Amino acid sequence: MNAIESVNVALDAAPENRGYTIHIGQGLLSRMDLLLPHLPGKKAAIVTNTTVAPLYLEKLRTALAAHQVETFAIILPDGEQYKNRETLNLIFDALLEHRCERKTPLIALGGGVIGDLTGFAAATYLRGVPFIQIPTTLLSQVDSSVGGKTGINHPLGKNMIGAFYQPRLVLTDTTTLATLPDRELRAGMAEVIKYGLIHDAAFFDWLEHHIKQLLARDSTAMNYAIRRSCEVKAEIVSLDERENGLRALLNLGHTFGHAIENAMGYGSWLHGEAVAAGTLMAADLSRRLQRITLRDVDRIRCLFENTGLPVKGPRLSPDRYLESMQLDKKVKDGAIRFILLDRIGKASLDDAVPAPLLLETLSACVADA
Ligand code: NAD
Ligand code: GLY
Numbered sequence: 001m002n003a004i005e006s007v008n009v010a011l012d013a014a015p016e017n018r019g020y021t022i023h024i025g026q027g028l029l030s031r032m033d034l035l036l037p038h039l040p041g042k043k044a045a046i047v048t049n050t051t052v053a054p055l056y057l058e059k060l061r062t063a064l065a066a067h068q069v070e071t072f073a074i075i076l077p078d079g080e081q082y083k084n085r086e087t088l089n090l091i092f093d094a095l096l097e098h099r100c101e102r103k104t105p106l107i108a109l110g111g112g113v114i115g116d117l118t119g120f121a122a123a124t125y126l127r128g129v130p131f132i133q134i135p136t137t138l139l140s141q142v143d144s145s146v147g148g149k150t151g152i153n154h155p156l157g158k159n160m161i162g163a164f165y166q167p168r169l170v171l172t173d174t175t176t177l178a179t180l181p182d183r184e185l186r187a188g189m190a191e192v193i194k195y196g197l198i199h200d201a202a203f204f205d206w207l208e209h210h211i212k213q214l215l216a217r218d219s220t221a222m223n224y225a226i227r228r229s230c231e232v233k234a235e236i237v238s239l240d241e242r243e244n245g246l247r248a249l250l251n252l253g254h255t256f257g258h259a260i261e262n263a264m265g266y267g268s269w270l271h272g273e274a275v276a277a278g279t280l281m282a283a284d285l286s287r288r289l290q291r292i293t294l295r296d297v298d299r300i301r302c303l304f305e306n307t308g309l310p311v312k313g314p315r316l317s318p319d320r321y322l323e324s325m326q327l328d329k330k331v332k333d334g335a336i337r338f339i340l341l342d343r344i345g346k347a348s349l350d351d352a353v354p355a356p357l358l359l360e361t362l363s364a365c366v367a368d369a
Contacts, residue, residue, distance in 0.1 A: 002026040004034075005223065007230040009146060010238040011166065018166050019238075022146060022230050024223060028173035029056060029134070030063050038169045040103040040130055043070045047091060047118040048109040049078040052136055055179055060109060060134070071107075072098055076114065080267040083113045083153050085161075091121040105130035105168075111137035111184075112144035112271065116162070119150030123165035133167040136176040138188025138222075139272055142195075142229035145170045147237040147247075153266055157327030158258040164242060172230075174223060182215075186308045187272025189214065190253075192225050193303060194279065195232040198249045201345025203228050208299070211306050248330060249347045252339040253279030259324035260313050269314070276309035277365070285353065285361045286341040296344055315369060318362040 004025035011018045023034050044064065048057055053075045061071050074094040076087055095104070106129060108118035115133055122131035135145035151162015177185065189211075196204030206224075207214075213221040233250065240246040257278030260269050269277075283300045286292045304311050313321075322336075330337045330349075337351040 004028070004031075005227045007227060007234050009166070009234040011241055020166060020168055020170065022170040022172060022234070024141070024172045024174065024226050024230065026173065026175045026219070028171050029059050029176070031171070032063050032067050035064075035132070035169065035171060036067055036069075038130070038132060039069060039105055042068055043100075044105045044107055045074060045095060045098065045100060046071050046107045046109050047074045047076065047114060047121070049076045049114055051078045052110040052114070056109060056136060056176060060107075076117070078113075080113055080153070080261070080271065081265070083117055083266065085152055088117055088121060088152055091117065092125060095121070095125050100125070100129070102126050102129055105132055107132045107134060108145075108167075109134045109136065110140070111135065112140040115140050115144050116150050116159070117152060119148070119165050119167070120152060120162055123150055123163040128165070131165060131167045133170045135170065135172055137180055138177060138185050138226075139191055140188075141172045141174070141177075141226050142188060143191040143233065143250075145172070146230055146233045147250075148241070153262075156262075157324070158262050158266070160327065160329065166241075172226065174219065174226065177217060177222065182308075183270065184272075185215070185217070187270040187276075189307045190272035190276040190279070190304070190309055192229050193307070194250070194252050194275070195229045197279070197300065197341060197344060198252050198339070198347040199232045199236070199345065200228070201343070203232075204303075204344050208303055211303065215307070245349070248337075248349050249339055251330065252341070252347055253277075253282050255325055255328050255330065255336065255338055256281040256313065256321070258328060259321050260316075262324045262327070263316055263320055264314055269310075273310050276304050276307075277311060277313040280304065280311045281313060281361055281365045282339060283341055284365050285338065285357065288357045288360060289340065289350070289353070292341050292343060296341070299344065312365055312367045315366045318359050321362050 007022040106122040108115045133145035135141045148166035154160045257274035260274040
């Protein structure tokens, strides 16, 4: 049997312990010994999409059926542009048609879009039903399946409607990465690099030295990168589940990145690609504020370039960026707040960035005409 690594997300001790485990390893889609203890009954809904269903749905359903768990599948259209209230309603329609009750768990089988939609449906259907994450993209395995942020996009702003709702289990089968397109793998790396930048300089160094193995999907390197990412996220989430402070650091590059996704039309830039360009903008702004050196910015740019990710944003006017950034969840009293770098391995929140410096970054960090 292949080795399994486990990371605990510690949340609230007794009386209501909502902590849970992230299991990471090969072939976990068949490991019902890990999943069954978290299913309250003999019925479950699996939410997935038209791309993931032909790859992994039957495997999961067959494994559950062998333990007399009856499942039905809700197969959604694929794409960030479907992470909206219309698609959310398709989930509710199916749950009601199948007479799902408070004990019927929702299992998200897919990437971050499926996880965010399913989690929000689980948080709100009958005011809350059990939720399990089975992430199948690198991005969802290192980030979106962990920490309980769920939700949908609004035409005016990314992820603006949602709920904090934790899963009972995250089952990460790393063999699913074998079918992931290269572009999606690279996009997931943007969030992996983020953990090194905000929290762990040694991990950033390690990524610089192992990026080739990771892009070649070397399983030892990949398992380490996933586990270390989950450890960092679990530590931050357990200290600040509701993002009163520390958790905001996980949004490095996201203020700019979400603006890119929104302004370009959801699905045009992948989330990880927008985060990559956004992280370079945050690094540039940090340098203009004399928090980090030009050498640090060059190291960061080099790692993103070696990963094959964009290091400049799309050529939009500064006003267009600012318009989208005004609809960021971190906005406070109308002011945009930024996660900036103090050095590689340490970040902090800044709510008083001088407008001229921000405008300089928005002009300097976009693609040439
Ligand atoms: P995604 O869910 O759109 O998946 C990317 C693509 O890969 C899709 O086409 C999907 O069908 C396909 N796919 C999934 N698994 C596959 C597999 N094993 N083999 C082949 N194809 C596969 O995108 P994503 O990058 O996983 O997630 C991005 C979303 O996650 C964004 O909406 C973002 O806002 C959200 N997100 C949420 C959090 C959070 O904390 N909740 C954190 C980061 C990102
Ligand atoms: N991805 C940001 C967070 O989970 O807080």
